[in-house]
Amino acid sequence: MTGIKEVAQKANVSIATVSRVLSKPETVANETIKKVLEVIEDLKYQPNAAARQLRMSETTTILVVVPDITNTFFSKVLRGIEAVAIKSGYQVLLGDAGNSIERENGYINILRQKKAAGMILLTAGVEASVVEEIAAQYPVVLACEYLEGVDVPTVSIDNISSARKATEHLIKLGHERIGFISGPMNSVLGRDRLTGFYQAMARYNLRVEPDLVQEGSFSYESGYNMMLKFLAYNTVPTAVFAANDEMAFGAINAIEQKGLTVPDDLSVIGFDDIQFASIFKPALTTISQPAFEIGTRAMKLLIGLMKKEEIRKTQYILENKLVLRDSCHKCIR
Structure with missing residues (x-):
């Protein structure tokens, strides 16, 4: 039976590198990952299933970035996203930007490193040019917020x-x-x-x-x-x-x-x-x-982008309504 040692020898890398490719691919260069996975396939190394799972995680993990996780409004949006994601075989990775542009940029880099198949931004704090550049290369959807003059699929209210x-x-x-x-x-x-x-x-x-x-x-x-x-x-x-x-x-x-x-x-x-x-x-x-609907619509849009389907409508403006309760009264002054 082929072992990890044979894989390392044929790929001309160390055993530790093979192990990292299977467990912590973010620490390994893309070229090395490709070479090791090809050898694993050729030799039919037993953890082949793990290698397939690695590639699958790259295509089924969705990154959702929120501006502030303590704001409870986003919980309903996230539930809408997850409802569609789970049904469609995707898993959601949540990133809390903490109202920091630097952290938001950091999450965008995760997409650049191909650790996620697509991204839904519930915040638009970074420069429009950055979002435009990343959306030209990877599936990206904006929800709740929008960017003027940027052609990125968006779901929001007016x-x-x-x-x-x-x-x-x-x-x-x-x-x-x-x-x-x-x-x-x-x-x-x-x-x-x-x-x-x-x-x-x-x-x-x-x-x-x-x-x-x-x-x-x-x-x-x-x-x-x-x-x-x-x-x-x-x-x-x-x-x-x-x-x-x-x-x-x-x-x-x-x-x-x-x-x-x-x-x-x-x-x-x-x-x-x-x-x-x-x-x-x-x-x-x-x-x-309609927070839940914002989430479901955004996830459906993202799936369409990831499957390279033709997106005929990219801007969705959903209905809002005034809910009357007890905190407003006629002015008596």
Whole structure:
């Protein structure tokens, strides 16, 4: 029976190198991997099944990169991705960018090293040219976010119109002095939701007070801290639109810490409709994204790219809806 020693001799490498090819291929040059696998096939070495599994993992592992794993919105998107992936024989590798462009670039390098068959980016923090370059060589899909002017398959909602819808809801309740806690301005979601807010205020000829627009980070803490700033002004807003639910929760708790109540003293509206939004007290009025469908649609697109199928439609804008709950009230001031 052929042993690892014979494989190493014929491939003109060490036994340790053969072992690494089978167990830790990322530590071995691609040319060496190819040579060793060819010898394994020729000699019908017993761990041949392991070699096939190595190649299979290169074609069935999907890399999904999220901007921040602590943001619970992405859990539903991931479930949608996995539902399609598992049914189609793929496995999902999750990468948490931690809102770091450097880490996001690091995950992109995994695709360059061919350790994954394709990638779904739930964040678009890196330069558009980088995404365009990697998408020209490997299957890549953007979900939740998008990049202007980049021809990469994308699944998202219209964040501008949905933010406009949320703002108009507050205006129709009689609110005119409205605060806005945005996402980070280096994020397309942060910029788009701010644009929607400005559009709604302009449509109703309402003045946007610069002090009542504060940049958050999509975190609970930033919502809490920005709300404290609003409450420190001589005239506080009657309503606040937070660009995601996590920041809305922080804003509500800051309001209540100051002895005020939502919605009697201030109305608060969020964005995303994460699971906790319906059980938070008060239950949060918010914009609902079809998170699970975003995930399933993105994975189906990626499978099409990996199978080199013709992709006739590359941009999917899914429906969103305003979910009315208890955190908004008619303005009584």
